[in-house]
Each structure stands twice: as C-alpha cells, then as structure tokens.
Amino acid sequence: MESSGAQPEGVLRRRPGHKAGVEGLEPAVTTAAPTSSSRDLPHPAREEIRLESVLHALSDPMRLQVVRELAADGGELSCSHFDLPVTKSTTTHHFRVLRESGVIRQVYRGTAKMNGLRRSDLDGLFPGLLDSVLAAAAGQAARPVDG
Amino acid sequence: MESSGAQPEGVLRRRPGHKAGVEGLEPAVTTAAPTSSSRDLPHPAREEIRLESVLHALSDPMRLQVVRELAADGGELSCSHFDLPVTKSTTTHHFRVLRESGVIRQVYRGTAKMNGLRRSDLDGLFPGLLDSVLAAAAGQAARPVDG
DNA sequence: ACGCTCGTACGATAGGCATCGTAGTACGGA
C-alpha cells in the first residue's frame, strides 16, 4: 500500500497511516557511567534528551504529579513512596517513561528503586523550563477549578 | 465488567482498560466573546486552559514547529503559510489541537484562517513557560544532533 | 455565474499508550 496510489503531485509525502517516525520519542537509551549495583537501568545521556519527549512525559497528570513530588522533596524517593491511583504495573510504566525521556534518574538501592529528578541536566539543556512547569502546575492546582 | 473480578483489596481502582478520563484533554470548549465573522471557532476560555493539554500540544514536533514560527512572527499567520510535510487534512488537525488546548487563537479572515499565539493568556496562566519552551526548542534546534 | 483556493468534515488505517492482571525475579530479613 505504500507506493500505490495517486500522490497529489511530485511532492514527497509521508507514508499513509501512522505518524511516520517523526516524533523523537526514542532517545536511543545509552547509559554513560556505571553507578553501584549490578542491576543498571538505561538512561539517555544528557545530550540525548529531547524537548518533545520531556514535554510528552510531563503532559500526563500522573507523571506530572510524580515530578512535582520529586521536586518538592529534592532528594530521591522510592517508587513505593508514591500512592498513585493505579496498579503497580502502571506505576512502573510511568516511571519508565520519565526515565527514558530523561526527566528522572533511577537507581536500585536494595529492593527499592530510588527516583531522583535530573535537575542539573534539565536546567542545563532547557534553562527555566522545569521551574516554569512546576510553578505552572502549582498555580493550576491552586485554581478554583482544580481544588 | 466494572465490578467483575478480584480487585487487589477494597481500594477503588480505575476501570480496566483506557486511561479513565484522568487527562484534562477536554477543556469544555466554551467561547466567551464573539469576534467578527459569521464563522466562529470554539476556543477554551482563559481559565479553562489546562497545563497538561498545553504540554501535550507542544510535545508534537509538528505543532511545536508551528508555535515557534508563530512566536517568531509575533502576529497572525494563515494556515497555508506553513509548509508542513503532511497533507492539509493533518495540518487542520494539528491546528485544531493547538486551538482547543488554548495555545493559539484562530480567526477567519476571508477564505484564510489566521492563527495567533495566545501569549497574554499563556503568560498570565503559566508565567515563563512559553518563553522557556521556545528557548529550549531554539537551543535544541541549534544542537549538532538536530541540524 | 463560474471556478479557484483555503480550509473542513468524515471515514479509514495503524501504531501509540494507559491501564490491567498474572507470573516471575531480586534482595533482605527471620
């Protein structure tokens, strides 16, 4: 079906169906420096972090909430610390999205997996972005419509 | 299917499947003030704009590009001004997402539909957000990996 | 009036993704 029918003119158009891989949602997760435990998790290197992926990661209410709590704490929090209204499977999924987009860093610490914001990386790449998003989220949460 | 099987405990969980309407992706588009032409388009009122929707709208490369050009121009641009590598149908779709999320304002001007950033609304609701996103996009576009 | 251009609406297609459940692995304590 790819090259079948009647393209408007000679213009090179995207293949029909799907979004044709335009999104930068695959940071080619390549870990840079080994940390401590035997179980290591793939993180995008700082230069691999894509703005679109970060915005996408933050556009989910669940994940935005997690990021807000991480920012409020400042340090590292275990996955189980968060009381999200979803199952643990889904929680794992959200944390992975945050990690693979470069928003958080995850490290195994015994049985627990500790999560920390990649503040310096994000601030270095996108100055002011994280702060304005956090401020916006706080402001919106304080609005009447949002409780 | 709702109350069929084996919920972990008494905890009220989301219905299986789907994301259970958690996302704020339906700003209940209620136009506030009629403008000029007979053909009017539904825009979310300023207070209806949700941070998650804005971030989601900006997380698409196509739409981010449109927003960057609108910001660079400062004024209003017609839809046809943009030379996106997709068909007109898809272009219309993206502009609608931007409008319904509150990022742009669309007004019919003859046969053309003019698009303008809702700068004051966005800056009022989320101070610094748009600027940091634009700066981040510009910085990323200047990075070696991005050409 | 006629057509041209701009943009919409609608339906189809296909991959994305948020969610769940179940089963399994890793680590630490009893």
Added chain:
DNA sequence: TCCGTACTACGATGCCTATCGTACGAGCGT
C-alpha cells in the same frame, strides 16, 4: 532456607491520535 516485599516482564484490552484520501463549503476574483 524460606518468605515477604519491591519491582519487572509480558500479554491483553480499548481508547487516542497522527496520518491519509475524498468530498464538500465558503469567499474572492474574473
């Protein structure tokens, strides 16, 4: 050693959405 806790992997489900094509509506120019 055995069990409990923390988290993962995998498959299923069902909506979301980016994309296309075609057919249509609304203005402007001739």
